[in-house]
Amino acid sequence: MNNDLLVNERQADLGNFMVGRLLPFRKKRQVGPFTFIDHMGPATLGPGRYMDVDQHPHIGLSTLTYLFKGQIEHRDSVGSVQVISPGDVGFMTSGRAVTHTERTPQELRDGREFDMHGYQIWVALPPEKETMEPRFDYYPADQIPNWQEGPIHFKLAAGEAFGRKAPLQGYSPLFMVDVFTAEETTLSLAGQLRGEVAFVIVKGQINLDGQKVDAGQMLISKTDEQCEICMGADTQLMLFGGEPLGQEHYLLWNFVSSDKDRLAQAKVDWEAKKFPKVPGDSTYIPIPQLKQ
Template identity: 50%
Template sequence: MSNTGLIIEERSRDIGDFLVGRLIPFRKKRMVGPFIFIDHMGPEALGPDQYMDIDQHPHIGLSTLTYLMEGEITHQDGIGTNQIIKPGSVNWMVGGKGVTHTERTPQHLRDSAAEFTMHGYQIWVALPKDLEDCEPEFHHIDADALPVWEDAGATFKLVAGKGYGKESPVPVHSELFMIDIKTESDYHLNVAGNLKGEIGITIVTGNVTACGDLIEAGNMLVSKTEDICNITIKAGSHILIFGGEPFPEERHIYWNFVSHSKDKIEAAKQAWKDKTFPMMKNDDSYVAMPE
């Protein structure tokens, strides 16, 4: 998905062990491990007069991770991919040295003329410095291929990376984790020994308590310490926990471009303006870069 506008920095606050904000990047924390951007899509009712139509746009230096709770998206890209993603599965596109893609409502949902809900997350994971110029790739992983387990009224799904002694089949490029957790009863989450690196938590629905504060859905918590995170997830809640080992170098982000090098971002910007960027062969749409 294209970050078509400027990133609006929501007010963040400090509650003791955590920073609390809306999404990343926000003012006090630009990245969590290699995760550099998280966009919450919906929930929103679509059809029959409104559909998702995100025209061709570029990426460099990152991998996109699309994860849906409801709805479907057709992903097409410049390396020939045509893939429908459904709830619970993962689309993982490696932008590398440069790739373009579109995201649209599938034709069968348009043909049905029925109303449906679109809800999910578009996540950007920065690539390690030595892989920023790799060849673009695309991988689709079905929901039933992801590790799932239960513990004391909580259901865990390892979406990407490593954690709790398990490994997701998503072919990531650095030490990271993303876990989907749903609770039937109050659940005390203590990740010590189970996850490694910086830790962020997105509250999809419900709420959590941390440091005596009740944090509602739509917010994100970022732990001030690595490898340790103590919160209580309230019954009937749904959260995503993510993070990993941070890179030694700073990452720069402009629109849909991520790199350790400002020069690489400037080159990508110019290529997109000049339309010399690698383009899709079967789609002549074009998202203009914001100035």
């Protein structure tokens, strides 16, 4: 596999929650339309230590939430209220402007400890969709295509891959696949995916052309050639990617756009508290001081 990039997970501390940031980084700003990948946990939460991300804004992107363990209650300025559980897919499209919160549901704040683990991913919108009306889509785990091929188990969270389609298609050609094997085996990707692809190793190890890639790392490459990956026993991968959007997108805090002026205006509007609000929520995360 040629032109590959190997990325190590970088840790970020979000209050009581550790997040491992995989994308973007200096050499690669996007993989297909995916512009931001955060690995949440694994962590043990419980009394006095919960996920509480206050009201914050987005423009020009969709957030995709996918969990292995735990739950997140999503609330947004569209009026959506949804608890996202393991295997579910939550997909909030910000378009021109949205705010939302992400919290541990009340039913888990009962004194017990619980595990939290998953990913939150930002998918940049094509330029013609950047100012669309915001919306929230939810797909429960029992609607997500899953199947077995030999020792490998697949779940197709979004887009098209391996000859199948997920209920969530997004706004440009993309894919997101959860792959697991209990025993050592070979995963063939030839003709199965379209566009750029990132392999995120959730647990275990893969071997690619003699190079070992461990949990907490991400490998980025192309899929326009024969490609086989040796997966170790008890290995789980997330495959992300798709067709590049064809136009550079820029990131400013929680905002994504192909238009830098739109990013600057979003910053001004958030500071002036002009964004729509989550019903019944008065919290506010100020925009951090950003390097110019």
